[in-house]
Structure formats: structure tokens, C-alpha cells
Amino acid sequence: MIGRLNHVAIAVPDLDAAIAQYAGTLGANVGAPQDEPDHGVTVVFIELPNTKIELLHPLGDNSPITGYLDKNPAGGIHHICYEVDDIMAARDKLLADGARVLGTGAPKIGAHGKPVLFLHPKDFNGCLIELEQV
Template identity: 45%
Template sequence: MGNATAPIPSDVLDHVSIAVPDLEAAADFYRDNFGCTVGDVIEVPADNMRIAYVELANIKIELMQPLDAGSAVGKFLARNPSGGIHHICVATPDADGAAVAAGAAGLRILGEGGTRPGHHGRKLFFLHPKDCMGTLIEVEETD
């Protein structure tokens, strides 16, 4: 279980996000090779990408295809043309409180420095990978 006194209390890995050059081909790969259910494609104009969730019993895989080569996911694919793990997401009960505590602990928050609404309506923020052993970490509020 998570440590309730940690800056970002969490004991749930919500999803792993994979940047892909072809969303439909990636969805077919998981469906055909692992028998996974893949949700509908969702356009996320605010982040210049399309996504679909691969549903597993204990976690989701978020497949992300950029709509623009200049977007964050587009730049990631320019460096990794075949795609790859872009970020992990942990869930927390209070994203605003976690963002304040993370900043106080010296962790840099990307963007405006606080939470923002995600495409699903829940608050989220991203921690700078240089503060997280090279891993981009999304922190998302649970329902």
C-alpha cells in the first residue's frame, strides 16, 4: 500500500501510455496477439492526439497517436519512430494536494505548475522526468 505521508500518496498504477505511429495497427496488435479488448478511438484536440485504451484485468494501456508532429507525442515519435513507452500514470485521491506537496518536495510539474483537467474530466499533472529517474509520470485524480 502507498505511504499516506508521501507527497503523492498512491498505491495504484492507473495506466501505461505508449506512443504509436499507427493507432489502428497498435490496437489490432493487442487485440489479435493478446485477446485484449480495445476501446473506441478518442480524439483529444487539446493534446493533439488520438487515443484508445487497451483493457487488461489489472491495468490499462493507453495507445497515443499524435495529430501533429510538433506535439509532445509527435516529438517523442520523431526520436522513437517505432513508438514506445511514453509515460506511466499513478492515481491519487487529491491531485491538487499532491501537486502542491510534490512542488514542496522539489519535484517540478510540467506546464502551468498545477493540475489541469484531462480528457476524461479528472484532474491531472505531469512530473518532470529529470526529477523522476528519467520517467515521465502522470498523476491523475481518482473518481
């Protein structure tokens, strides 16, 4: 069911410092910050030859990243995103196997403009998993 690893998302407390570090010290191809007010985040994509790193920083007063950074002030790996061909078929298979889908269970439009779902970390080895239909 799962296909490519679309991205690894890293929550960062200081976005400018993280950009400078990935572009400078680590010599990676770092994009421009993009505000995503609907998701409460500012995102920066780092293009690696085979996948992407997504830096996440809180935007606004109700960001889902604020609580994460409160618990992990240095930042940390927030989630990993696997691609799927058919997100409704994926959801139905997951629910049939007893896994929990976060929120209402209906896909939302993610930061890339494509349908996404998040799976409960307690059902997946402590990892927050995003599924994105591509």
C-alpha cells in the same frame, strides 16, 4: 500518496497496426479510437483486468506526441499514470520535496476528464509521471 496505476501510455507510430496487434496477436480487450483535439492525441484504451494501456497517436499539427515519435520512430512507453486522492495536496508535497511539476503547476483536465499533472522525468528516474485525481 500514490494509489493505483491508472494506465501505462504507449506512443505508437501506426495506430491501426497497434490496435490489430493488441486485439489479435495479444488477444486484449481494445476500445475504439477517441480523438482528443484539446490534447493533440488520438487515444485507444486497452482494458486489462487490473489496469489500462493507453495507446497514443498524434492528432493535428501541434501534438505533444510528434516530437516523441521523431526521437523514437518505433514508438515507446511515453508515461505512467498514478492515481491520487487530492491533486493539490500531492502537488504541494512534491514541490516541497523539490520535484518539478511541468507547465504552470496548475492541474489541467486530462483525457479522462479529471484533473492531472505531469512531473519532470529528470526528477523521477527518467520516467514521465502523470498524476490523476480520481
